[in-house]
Amino acid sequence: MDFNIPENLTGLTDEQVLESRAKFGENKMKESEKSTWFSLLLDILKEPMLVLLVIITIIYLVVGNYSEAVFMFIAIVAVSGISLYQDRRSKMALEELEKLNEPLSKVIRNSTLMKIPTHEIVVGDLAITEEGKMINADGKILHSNDFSVNEASLTGESFSVFKSKDSEDNLVYSGTLTVSGLAVFQVENIGKDTKLGKIGDSLQNIKDEKSPLQIQIEKFVKNMAIIGIVVFVMVCVFNYYRTRDFVDSLLNGLTLAMSILPEEIPVAFTTFMALGAWKLMREGIIIKKSAIVETLGSTTVICTDKTGTITENSMKLNSVYDFGTDKTYSEKEFGAPEISELISYAMWSSEPVPFDPMEKTLHEVYRNSQSEDLRTRFKMFHEYSLEGIPPMMTHLFENEQGERIIAAKGAPEAILNVSNLSGPQKAALKTKITSFGKQGFRVLGVGKSHFEGNDFPEKQQDFQFEFLGFVVFYDPPKKGIQEVFEHIYQAGIKVKVITGDNAETTKTIAEKAGIQNSTHAVTGAEITQMDDRELQKAAEKESLFTRMFPEAKLAVINALKKNGEVVAMLGDGVNDGPALKASHIGVAMGKKGTEIAKAAASVVLTNDDLDNLVTAIASGRRIYTNIKKAIQYIISIHIPIILTVSLPLFLGWVYPQIFTPVHVIFLEMVMGPTCSIVYENEPMESNTMFRKPRPMTETFLNFKELLVSIIQGLVITAGVLFIYQMTARSGGSEELTRSMVFTTLIFSNILLSFCNRSFYYTTFETLRNKNNLLIYITLITLGLLMVMLYFTPVSHFFRLGSIGLKELLAALSVAAVSVFWFDVWKLLRRV
Template identity: 55%
Template sequence: MIESETDLKGLSTEDVLQSRTSFGANSIDHAKKNIFLNSVKEMVVEPMFLLLLTATSIYFITGDYGNGIFMAAAILLVSAISLYQESKSRSAVNALKKLSQPKSKVIRNGETIEIASEEIVVGDLLQCEEGTFIPADGIIVKSNDFAVNESVLTGESMAVLKSESSTIKTVFLGTIVTSGLAICKVTTVGNKTELGKIGKSLENIVEEKTPLQVQMGNFVKKMSLVGLVIFAFVWAINYYNSNEVLDSLLKALTLAMSIIPEEIPVAFTTFMALGSWRLLKMGIIVKQTKTVETLGSATVICTDKTGTITENKMSLAQCYTLSDNSVNDNFSENSTIELLTIAMWASEPIPFDPMEIALHDAYSKLNIADERPNFKLVHEYPLSGKPPMMTHVFENKNGKRIIAAKGATEALIATSNLSSEEKEQVLSAMKKMALQGYRVLGVGLTPFSSTTYPVKQQDFSFEFKGLVAFYDPPKANIKATFETLYDAGIQLKIVTGDNAETTATIAKQIGFRNADKTLNGDELMAMDEETLKARVMETAIFTRMFPEAKLKIIKALKDNNQIVAMTGDGVNDGPALKSAHIGIAMGKKGTEIAKQAANLILVDDDFSKMIDAIAMGRKIYSNLKKAIQYIISIHIPIILIVFIPLALGWIYPNIFSPVHVIFLEIIMGPTCSIIYENEPMERNLMQVQPRPFTNTFFKLKEITISIIQGIVITIGLLFVYQYCLYSNCSESTTRTLVFVTLISSNIFLTLTNRSFYYSVLTTLKYKNNLVFIIISATVLLTAALLFIPLFASFFEFERVSASQIVLSVLVGFISVLWIEIYKAFKRRKVHYNK
């Protein structure tokens, strides 16, 4: 039997500091990559960077040092912005990684505390329990039915039984505790551990690109290829007209630069990383940023009951004793004391399960002598079976033996020789308890005398003693949480190991819908795939579940094209958490195995945070869509105003040069990545159905709107161009007015695209200070280009009249604000359909 933690003092604070100085920290160091250098390498092979570098080189070769210096400065500025955004994204991801690192329990100064695994030192006493990763190499001091999976080192998937008295008493970093509990003394940390020596890292997870990333990458590649073709075409036309190779190349580069939407991948990375960082501030750890993309698509959430719907604060509520067929909440009665004593024999000496903790608490308050210290645990059957039960075999020095079991009522009934009448009495008592929302366990005892123990605990013949009932109250906020998720079009399903009556009672207390539609694990496993595929959609509560059954639920929901989120906290939840699109572990009560398998960790075990997570997923997706629609819409007029005059042989064929395009790029980059990322969530976003995850990023209607926006802006630019020709304006004046029209269109487009549903008057009230900052900076920079002679000359602009500027701004306004009429019709349609 394991001694209590207080008998094992562990290291003192001074010992910890000395050990860390002598033996180092518990972290595996790898060859560090130069992250900055890698980022620079990736940046310089980007098509846009190569185009800018080529244009700059041509300016210097042709002796145009002014433009060459400007382009070189622009390259540095664009590169600095890009590296800063990447650094900010990387910092957010690193913060997530740091917080998602595993925790470990150690005994120090006579107390059990939880610390980051990296803080463990040689000499520490580790408390290793079922469901945890062993954080360092060590030797077992005390143990209780302790088994470890060492496949990370040996490749062998079978668990290995270990104890302080066996020949195999060492434990290793990275291995998994599959059952029991042990106190281990740390002998080696960090690089000197077995795992550290062979150079394996537990963090080497290669993150595959998501469908959205692939779609965006393909889009940028296609646009780059289009740019290459048009670039060659424009170069040929210019060369044909001028017979000047470099000048023609420079003008062709202008068009190529205007085509490549290099802001898209930057926007995606920024949105996902900063979205994860924002979730972190809310108490939600997203282990991989790609999870954020999936969150907004969740259609079903499978939640467990204990600790998610309920407080996970078990208290002993009632006892039923078969001997007198009575239910009692007075635990000082003799029959009740006997029942609780047997239940204690069937419990772990150091409890970590909430029900066992409640039993220990109730038992400690009884004024009776505790015989357990005089006995030794000689054999144990861990929690197993369908439904599960557990059995302990104790023996004292005189050979007296006590074999006690507790577990699901049905499991105890199946292993006991009860008469039909007694079975009815037990089941009736269990049902009454369950209908009060209590979680019920059966308790039994067997007088087994042989030294040859059966292979399975179910082979014992138990004397059924009674029932113990625990109450775990629902969380105060869970009803409102469920209603919000229902309103968001998300189905909720309870998946629990508890019985149907208890679960349904709790479910009804919190307003859970369709609480009468239940299905138990055995019924589920007996169904064929087609039957289950239909039943899984209409069933709300799944009871008496076990790992294989949970996996079947996830698979059946996936077969119905559902995007499944699943909560879990135990060792056996690992496979289902990995199988779900979004695995959700609890930060406090969750085992390390559950946390490692999950995509998302709720730090405070607060299920209501799922509202924040899903809302953030939807907001990020919506804002990213706005940013990319903005990018598409503003790129179209830039491309066409460069291409059309040249292709049609107009009098001023090269209205913009690379310096103009790069200036526009400097403005557009922060607009899409900073303004739209910081946009608040639109108020109707949690009242709409989840978006289908299988869809492409844009619907045809959405992409069509963006293209139309771009074409209408182009028409506005061409109108100003033709107006200038009609008014006999010079090339510089024409360039100036077209440029002002484009900048005006960009500003109005930024404002209108903040919502494709609400009017610009509504979105102006949104709290986003960056809108004012970025737009103000754009206006000031444009004014500087127009009114400071040095800049105006450099950009080949000419002083224009106030009325001409007003005309350009007015055309930009009309070219963009027409969409407000479209949005008004859209709102009206939704209003009438309600």
């Protein structure tokens, strides 16, 4: 809202702002703690994999294997580097999101109105708050206009309190909400010195609840760690019993423990969620918490407003109906003297400085149609904000001569209810309302009143109004909105339109927009009369909910949740706050949304485009699917590593120590980037938005999916051990056998990363999905393998022997058979 600054309110100068900031600091509840090198080092050392690496390095140093110790040290640096890289990417993404989530505040500085980030408010600033805005500092009111505030966040009382500079309590507090009007206040306290800040750090220290997927993954990793400890002890004891070599037994046990521990999974989860939220941010979709990305993919119902979401929100004045002449006037007749009073009172009932599209239109039509513009002569001195069921609003103006204008507008039924009309007159007018609605028009009733003295009624409905007529707006559906809803329905997602508009207008617009089941509508009044079972049934069956008010919206959201739906609710107003908060995914509009709506929401669409929500849902599905791919890949490739390390030892094969820690850590370094970098970058599969939403109660890997991964791992194990036996039985040395086994495992790892890009499409089909990181990682891995096999110093260190083309092709063939059988299984499933 624009604001005409009174001459006595000049605000701070730039120099005064700097002085105040130096003295009192910034408007932040708590300064963010900077990570020191020591704290970063401690965090790194907490990682189980790095703990194992450090232990193995120390053992190698103690026994004098310095080359292995150096390699392990390099591995520690490499693994730490990868972890820090991923952590930094995640933190940078989250920091960018936090910056975007910070609201802007209006202040007067150098006699100029400006918007600044809220943390830049300083003591002494003249801050402006208006309807729907959160107050972001403590201060004293200097100027106000029909200003009321809800202080429930501090007092617990839900009702609003009117305040002005002359009231006994003329202070405003950070964290409270402006319910109506406007106020300019001088900032006295900021940040932790505000009343909210002094309550304590408890609000700042509340930790976000972990998502179901996060809990499941942590539980899985913990169980694998327990298994690793048990197997570690078993291998140590068994090997020591066989060899009586404590160091060798310890190294064997640690090697197996490294192969079992799936430390890549938590890293992958954090990376996927943070980078997913960051990528959505670049598309104009701000995610408040990165974990909400997981929930987006499970959305089963989208509850959307009509105006500005389905429609253009252009609100062109199509026509006006004048009650006195009983005639409807088109746009080219707006200058007719018969409707001058109707247009004037429609304008006077709007905000003096309009921000609503309908009110802007009314001001423009008034300016272009009236012979004399009286707006500068009259000043609004009292206001009744939009309220009631159905809602209406009333403004009172007065000029210097004491002449008054009392104008009201609102839902046509609301104005009819407070007007002195006969029953037949109301019935005839309701017929006109229905007729306008069937044409898709938005209708507002306009009335005027007269009142002497200043003892105004407590409620605007207590005035006696004279009915003047209707103003009729047309807000057409957005271009391309039919395709948006088509995509939503194809994804198995239901749509519910929840609007304050009347049933006939909503039905017409819904039909034009392609909303299914749009022949019947339920009103907010009807919802209040339903019991829980009736409401759940109506919420499931119906698609249109009209003449809705906050309590009715909340009731529908809760009913849908009780039906087991995962609800995304779109809203923009102060009254949408409860429903946004109650839904699984509250979605606020970035342009037309109030600050309270944005604060209550978990997602903000910066361009108010419903299609962006579809993009967010698709991204949620892509990320969740890719996390599952990464986890299934990790499980599948860990199984052959574990069994290749342990089975030769337990079965007493000729070369029991086929792998040492240096081989396992190399494999870990290949797997880490593959799952957390490559799969995070994997594009969405073409059938993703044609599947039904995933139930939120579904575990990240069900038994069937886990079984598939185990079978994949066992088949690869069979291939690797086949190569082991084939090489050993043909007289191959330990180095040659190790080379063949290691090469086969590396080839299997690479091919598995390609094969598991989809559990529906074959590897050949997924080659069309561009993922350059997969190609780069593959080439780097193959290059390192060639160096390990054919560069003598390196192959000697890894105890490998060079192999010929025939052996190389044999390893590749066995790896291909061990992996690509799964493509045949995919095809058979689709038959």
